[in-house]
Amino acid sequence: MSTEINGLSGYSNGSVQKSLETATNDLSHSKSAEGSSALSHPAAETVTLTNTAEQLRETEASLASVSVVDNQKVEQIKQSIQDGSYQIDSERIADKLIALEQALNK
Known part of the structure; x- marks a missing residue:
């Protein structure tokens, strides 16, 4: 499965998907153990990208302006x-x- 993150597409999100599934399972277990209060506030999802993604975007933009x-x-x-x-x-x-x-x- 691929995903798009801030305009970057085609990257596999298998490890992200597994992390989300694990977090969802952990949250479900918390709900059953502590009642429904654990899910009363939706969990915020964050994605942290290295500088490499921004460098690739800048390189792609500069190459687009170069005549072939x-x-x-x-x-x-x-x-x-x-x-x-x-x-x-x-x-x-x-x-x-x-x-x-x-x-x-x-």
Whole structure:
């Protein structure tokens, strides 16, 4: 089972779930031993995250602003194509296609 905590999703909450179940069971046993007063006030649930979660969030935000395209290289290739100086290395392309095909067959 996964949960979302402050925008962080996909983390397993198995240990949290077990802790909550244990706390619920302990609370149920207290209720039966002490009457209904143990459950008259709902228990507050708290989750404490380390600084790692905040660092991951900051890193993700900074990476989102980074361009995945090298605009300078794109402009160089455009210019090379326009002036007719762009050279196609068909052997390199063939080698890359073969390597891709081999990787897909694994």
